[in-house]
Amino acid sequence: MNDLNPTASPVVAELVERSNRLGSDPKNTNYAGGNTSAKGTATDPVTGEDVELLWVKGSGGDLGTLTPSGLAVLRLDRMRALVDVYPGVDREDEMVAAFDYCLHGKGGAAPSIDTAMHGLVDAAHVDHLHPDSGIAIATAADGEHLTKEVFGDKVVWVPWRRPGFQLGLDIAAIKEANPRAIGCVLGGHGITAWGDTSEQSRKNSLWIIRTAERYIKQHSKKNPFGARVKKYEPLSPARRRARAAEVAPLLRGVASQDRPMVGHFIDDKVVLDFLASRNAPRLAELGTSCPDHFLRTKVKPMLLDLGPDAPMDKVRTRVAELHEAYRADYAAYYDHNAKALGGEWPAMRGADPLIILVPGVGMFSYGKDKQTARVAGEFYVNAINVMRGAEGLSTYAPIDESEKFRIEYWALEEAKLQRMPKPKPLATRVALVTGAASGIGRATAVKLAAEGACVVIADLSQELAREAAAAIGGPDVAVGVQVDVSDAAAVQAAVDAAVLAFGGLDLVVNNAGLSLSRSLLETTEKDWDLQHDVMAKGSFLVARAAAKVMIDQGIGGDIVYISSKNSVFAGPNNVAYGAAKADQAHQVRLLAAELGEHGIKVNGVNPDGVVQGSGIFAGGWGASRAAVYGVDEKDLGKFYAQRTLLKREVLPENIANAVFVLCSDELSHTTGLHVPVDAGVAAAFLR
Incomplete structure (x- = not known):
């Protein structure tokens, strides 16, 4: 030794x-x-x-x-x-x-x-x-x-x-x-x-x-939780997850009133069986007992007392009522115990629930990051198992409320919280980036994750999307989903996947794109439709689906379009591409005007040609543009650099940095803006 x-x-x-x-x-x-x-x-x-x-x-x-x-x-x-x-x-x-x-x-x-x-x-x-x-x-x-x-x-x-x-x-x-x-x-x-x-x-x-x-x-007795309640029987798996995706943004808004939260969804059988039982409301009200459990889950959850097929307008109303009651009850719990126990206690840390139970659908848990949210859910599953065992043998009798308060607001627990590192700028933000398996999209996803965001890598190739997500950090940081942005159903499925993975959606980067370099006479109707379907229509579909989530959450958000200098600069042999990019550029202005009342900012980034790592350039666009300008394809990046004012090649990371700045607190009051990231192309200056 x-x-x-x-x-x-x-x-x-x-x-x-x-x-x-x-x-x-x-x-x-x-x-x-x-x-x-x-x-x-x-x-x-x-x-x-x-x-x-x-x-x-x-x-x-x-x-x-x-x-x-x-x-x-x-x-x-x-x-x-x-x-x-x-x-x-x-x-x-x-x-x-x-x-x-x-x-x-x-x-x-x-x-x-x-x-x-x-x-x-x-x-x-x-x-x-x-x-x-x-x-x-x-x-x-x-x-x-x-x-x-x-x-x-x-x-x-x-x-x-x-x-x-x-x-x-x-x-x-x-x-x-x-x-x-x-x-x-x-x-x-x-x-x-x-x-x-x-x-x-x-x-x-x-x-x-x-x-x-x-x-x-x-x-143990046969039915520790009592008889099943038909009203609360679980939906089928497909309907259950669709319903979960529908209600998740609303619930995340509830959990994030005091401070933003990342979410996690669990629909395991143990949860669904508990929520379908007669005694679930009584037991949920008693809360958890083990200190490790309630420090992660709060003293008790919020339970939605509606069937899983209830109309959404009724769900919205009832959730608002239950949330108001939960906050009042938690404040009373804090005030009563702080007064009864005497002495000085840390200030109340927030009155929102960390566990929300939806019968027939599942459990939503929340935390400062995905791991914390996931572990909170796992702990409540532990608590359900504990309650089943205790009820099966006897009666569940957790520790007294005052003892929970002593631990929750323990000076040592407060000191531990104060020692935690300062959150990163995008902590608790959930981002969806399209076309994110390569090039600008991948660099943007990497940047957002590095700044604290949870990231959904959306790409036409599911395999490449999952590989990119795994490289960024795995399921507590990034997940990969397949999407054809020109297909409304596929877009909705990708947004639903983001919501189920992380609880909601705060930041969308419309990056998916392609280009065919052809003259006006060589451009076919199919060429035109393809580029407009992916970039103009695709961006619209993604923004529409994402905006619905953001509006339901009620905590604002960001939508960023990766447009192009070609949205304002007229170059040869790219009529379909340039027109589609101009469409995207004006969507930024239109949506900024429409979504501002919901606290949703909409901005754009106009890059010059980004050659390195680009799927578009590797797929033939690079060769075509090189031919137009009379240079070797391998020298195209250098050519683009030399025609700029700064004489610098634009890299994917430069675009990613611009996206981050647009979504950061430093530009919290900026919307409807296009940021050129082109090393200075005078012909593309905004006027």
Whole structure:
């Protein structure tokens, strides 16, 4: 072992391997939930003597993907010495700051609130997990009795206590008083297990989880959620997703009143069955219990009490009513608890729901980015499983509302939020870029994603669209869809795909295009129709479908047309292309005038010929234009550069930068503008 690197210890390797194995199975714990630890010795590089260390998963890490760098490393003697200075439950928050004085060397990751549990329990290896089966027993009204009945004396009940130093003391005392115990059930929260070896700890954790699963399966009542309600039966998959795409913009607007949100949609059977049950309204109102769950999902969801086939005008009215009631209820929850508990609390962070349930359709979850929104949805699925287990054995009884408030507005939670990096300029924005598998479109998609947007790569080639999306970052950042922009149904399908992938749509780049370089006499009617169908008609179809989503959301948006200097510059042998681009250019002005009242900006970018990476130029347009100008095709970019005022070749990234600026806050008051990105073509100056 490298004495100066305590994370190189074999103990650490075992801990990381155990953590990854436990964390990779969602039955064991949720994403970023729970923590694991190991104790061992290392040589102190200052004294040369052995020192006892505690390695424990740090704050904010995920067990399934944990690496040594995600561990906090503390001196065990100093950590346990905190018992002598612990000031009591009323000053719990001070103990997390005290952990910093126990760190070994640089200490690795920041210690979490659960560090005390791991350090104070007299066991070499400790696992704290949030399995659905364990939380089901932990949230049952008679959870203490069930714990004894399910596990005998191998697992001990621990009454609810907020995570912290006192909980660590409680569990340490329970382990000492129950030498046969391998773990405990934490009321309202989860489980903790321990062992003398890493493998024993893992096996003990799994024994508790699997034993709970088997007991629930064998002893649960037949219909834990009650009888099914015919009114709320699920639509067929195709109708369900069509309905989801229809209501998603409206719901995203609701979730984004305080701050913009990205959305995620889930229509798994577990969600649909819950929403079709008689007891779903009662259980949804009770909210979640495990702190990891409600910190991601808020204390409770918003439930739409209409059937999935209700007329949209009725849905709009009812959603508005429910949203107003939800916000008032959340404000009352905040005001009541802040007053009743006394002291100073962080300001209310927002009163919009993070989970919206639509019977017969599915669940919409929201967050500051796609991953956060997706995980929130996954956590509510966990909560449904917990409620099913608790109701099947007993009655679901989550922790008290005041305890939820204490955790939601905990000073430590607030400090964690304040430490988060500043959002990127386009964070929470959902962008759809057409013709985005190559050239200008791809460069634009890459730029928007780099600035924080979620991006839908739309292209005629589905394979190339998916490849481009994967290269940008995968489904939490970008998705690829196939679209023929001249086909209204295909355009609507692409917009629906964007809405279902990320909750809505904020930014559209009309980039899809093609060109045929022919003289007037050589241009056929088919040539004319093809170019106008793709660029003039295609841009209209995309803008129309996108504008409907943006108007329903009620949070504004941007539509950007990639037009061309040819929209104002008359060059030879491109009558169809130039006319189509002029059509696009005037659409910018027309739509800017029409959509401004909805907060939707419409602008354009006029590039000169962009040769590098261009599908258009590679498809024959480059050869044709080179022939017109009497240069070699390979020198066409250089030729275009030399005829500009700046003598610079225009690259796809230059266009992408212009699109970003048009959609950024810096140009929040600009609409109806065409930005030339042509390195200076005097004949194309706007007048």
